[in-house]
Amino acid sequence: MKIVALAGGVGGAKLAHGLAQNLPPEDLTVIVNTGDDFEHLGLTICPDLDTVCYTLGGLANPETGWGRVNESWNTIGNIEKLGGPGWFRLGDQDLATHLERTRRLKEGQSLSEITRDFCNAWGIKQMVYPMSDSRVRTMVDTDEGELAFQEYFVHRHCEPRVKGFRFDGVEAARPVTGAREALESADAVVICPSNPWVSVDPILKVIQKINRPVVAVSPIIGGKTVKGPAAKMYTELGIEPSALAVARHYRSFLSGFVLDNVDSDLSAKIEARTLVTHTLMNSNADRARLAMDVLHFIGSL
Ligand code: FO1
Numbered sequence: 001m002k003i004v005a006l007a008g009g010v011g012g013a014k015l016a017h018g019l020a021q022n023l024p025p026e027d028l029t030v031i032v033n034t035g036d037d038f039e040h041l042g043l044t045i046c047p048d049l050d051t052v053c054y055t056l057g058g059l060a061n062p063e064t065g066w067g068r069v070n071e072s073w074n075t076i077g078n079i080e081k082l083g084g085p086g087w088f089r090l091g092d093q094d095l096a097t098h099l100e101r102t103r104r105l106k107e108g109q110s111l112s113e114i115t116r117d118f119c120n121a122w123g124i125k126q127m128v129y130p131m132s133d134s135r136v137r138t139m140v141d142t143d144e145g146e147l148a149f150q151e152y153f154v155h156r157h158c159e160p161r162v163k164g165f166r167f168d169g170v171e172a173a174r175p176v177t178g179a180r181e182a183l184e185s186a187d188a189v190v191i192c193p194s195n196p197w198v199s200v201d202p203i204l205k206v207i208q209k210i211n212r213p214v215v216a217v218s219p220i221i222g223g224k225t226v227k228g229p230a231a232k233m234y235t236e237l238g239i240e241p242s243a244l245a246v247a248r249h250y251r252s253f254l255s256g257f258v259l260d261n262v263d264s265d266l267s268a269k270i271e272a273r274t275l276v277t278h279t280l281m282n283s284n285a286d287r288a289r290l291a292m293d294v295l296h297f298i299g300s301l
Contacts, residue, residue, distance in 0.1 A: 001023065001027060001187045001188070001295060001298065001299070002027045002029075002182075002185060002186045002187045003019060003023060003027060003028055003029070003186060003187065003188060003189075003190055003295070003298075004029045004030075004031060004179075004182050004183055004186040004188075004189045004190070004212075005019055005028065005029070005030045005031070005189075005190045005191075005192055006030075006031050006189065006190070006191050006192060006194075006200055006203045006204070006207075007030055007031070007032050007033070007048070007052055007192040007194055007199075008032075008033045008036075008048050008192070008194030008195055008198070008199020008200060009033075009036070009047060009048045009051045009052075009065070009066060009194065009199065009228070010051055010064075010065030010066060010227050010228070011192060011193040011194050011195075011219050011226060011227060011228070011281075012032070012033075012048070012051075012052065012192035012193070012194035012199065013048075013051045013052045013054075013055035013056070013060070013065070013192075014055065014065075014192075014193075014281040014287050015190070015192040015193060015217060015281065015287065015290065015291060015294075016028075016030045016052055016055065016056060016126075016192060017055045017056055017284075017287050018281065018286075018287030018288045018289070018290055018291030018292075019190065019291040019294075019295070020056055020126055021284075021287065021288040021291065022288060022291045022292050022295055023295070025125030025126050026125075028126045028127070029126065029127040029128075029129065029178075029179065029182035029186070030052055030056075030126060030127070030128045030129070031129050031130075031131055031175070031179050031182075031183075031203055031207075032048050032049045032052050032128060032129065032130055032131060032203075033048045033131055033194070033198075033199045033200070033202050033203050034046055034048065034049060034111070034130045034131050034132065034136055034202075035131075035136050035137060035138035035149065035167055035170075035198065035199075035202035036048050036138060036149050036150065036153075036198070036199075037049075037135075037136075037137065038137065038148060038149065038150045040085070040088055040090075040150070041079070041084070041085070041090070042102070043095075043098040043099065043101075043102045044098065044101055044102045044105055045088070045090075045098050045150075046101070046111070046130065047066060047150070048199065049111075049115060049128070049130055050066070050094070050097055051065065051066045052128055053115070053118060053119060053122060053124060053128055054066075054067070054068060054122075056119075056122075056124045056126060056128065057119075057122035057123060057124045059122060065227065067089070067091050067094050068091055068093040068094050070093075071091035071092065071093055071094065072091065072092045072093070073089065073091055073092065074092055075090070075092050075095055076089060076090050076091070087154060087155045088150060088154055088155070097118065100118075101114050101118070110133040110176075111130045111133050112129055112130055112133050112176040112178070112179075115128055115129065115130060116128075127178060127182065129175075129176050129178055129179040129182075130176070131173070131175065131179070131202065131203045131206045131207070132173035132174060132175060132176065132206050133176055134169060134172055134173040134174070135169050135173075136167050136168065136169045136170050136173050136202055136206065137149070137167070137168040137169060138165060138166075138167055138168075138198050138202060139165065139166040139167070139168055140152040140153075140160075140162060140165060140198070141162070141163040141164040141165065141166065142160035142161055142162055142163060143160055143161040143163065144160045146166070147160065149198065153229070158228075158229040158232060161236050162229075162232075162233050162236040162237060163236075163237075164237075165197055165198060165201070167201070167202045167205055170202060170205045170206060173205075173206045174206070175206055175207055183207065183210065183211075183212065184211070184212075186212045187212070187213075187298065188212055188213045188214070188215055188255075188298045188301075189210050189212050189213070189214045189215070190214075190215050190216075190217070190294060190298075191214060191215070191216035191217065191250065192217060193217040193218060193219035193226075193279065194219060195219060195225075195228055195229070195230040195233070196219070196230065196246055196249045196250070197230065197233050197237075198233075210253055213255040213256070213298070213301055214250070214253050214254055214255055214256075215254075215255060215256040215257070215258065215294060215297065215298055215301070216246065216247070216250050216254060216256075216257055216258070217258040217279060217290070217294065218243040218246045218247070218257070218258065218259045218260065218263070218279065219246065220234075220241055220242055220243050220245070220246055221243070221260040221262060221263065221279060221280065222260070222262045222263065223240075223241050223242055224241070225241075226280065226281075242263070242266060243257075243259040243260065243263040243266050243270075244263075244266045244269055244270060247259075247266075247270040247271070247272065251271055251272070254271075254272040255272060255273065255301055256272050256273045256274070256275065256297055256298065256301050257270050257272045257273070257274050257275075258274070258275045258276075258277065258279065258290075258293070258294055258297065259274060259275075259276055259279065260276070260277070260278065260279040260280070261276055261277065261278055263276070264276045273297075273301060275293060275294070275297040277290065277293045278290070
């Protein structure tokens with residue numbers, strides 16, 4: 001079964017890893033949000049792309065979900081000592097990724113080519129694509145003005161009240177050829193349990209139209225997010241955070257929706273076919289089992 005997964009950061013990476021454990025590598029393509037990318041310390045940082053690749057490659061920090069396992073922090077510590085910005089924690093191993101990516105981008109290579117080479121180096125057999133090779137930057141409109149995404153998310157700990165989002169550059173952005181071809185030949189597209197507003201919407205805006213069955217997995221369980229500000233964003237935008245709100249977010253193109261056992265009472269209100277299952281991914285086994293449930297569900301649609 002050929003699957004295209006749309007993924008943001010940590011939650012998306014976990015389900016992508018679960019799918020990777022259940023599918024032959026050539027049957028899984030992951031298209032990753034790059035709206036969170038930013039320029040910092042002179043480097044191009046692609047947090048979601050790196051989180052997905054590190055997770056698929058078994059290199060991710062299991063505590064944070066982002067960054068590298070067995071990381072050291074000498075460089076960022078010394079940058080701070082010199083009075084430089086230390087709020088975005090770049091580990092020593094992780095820095096190699098940003099340095100080498102930035103060098104190659106400056107040489108004129110595309111982000112998708114660089115990502116493919118890095119995946120080969122890390123032993124990742126699945127295809128991982130940035131949502132576009134063009135620059136898209138998520139801007140968060142808040143009660144304190146418009147903030148660049150990482151400024152809002154990491155530097156300001158998601159504290160400012162959200163009023164809306166803008167994806168700078170999205171109108172001109174196109175999916176890369178390989179991602180478009182994978183979307184055309186997929187048996188289904190899986191929207192991973194990533195933030196609908198800032199992780200999945202930018203990808204959907206770049207892709208524009210999906211002609212294959214789409215199944216989404218709710219990132220909201222019992223009205224809360226496992227990680228990140230999705231629930232807080234729903235509340236601040238005047239929508240009660242719930243799996244139902246997520247299903248409504250995607251309602252115009254959804255074939256199936258996966259929600260957690262604790263939200264089973266919402267299932268009847270959802271306009272797509274639903275699968276109610278255990279969606280928390282606390283272990284590798286959880287990831288693999290949820291992915292298997294999702295694949296069986298797709299098979300039943
Ligand atoms: N998230 C944090 O909350 N604090 C950090 O210092 C931080 C550093 C970081 C470094 C590299 C990387 O690839 C990701 C990093 N993240 C950090 C995570 C990341 O910014 C967010 O989780 C995503 O952008 C949201 O999907």
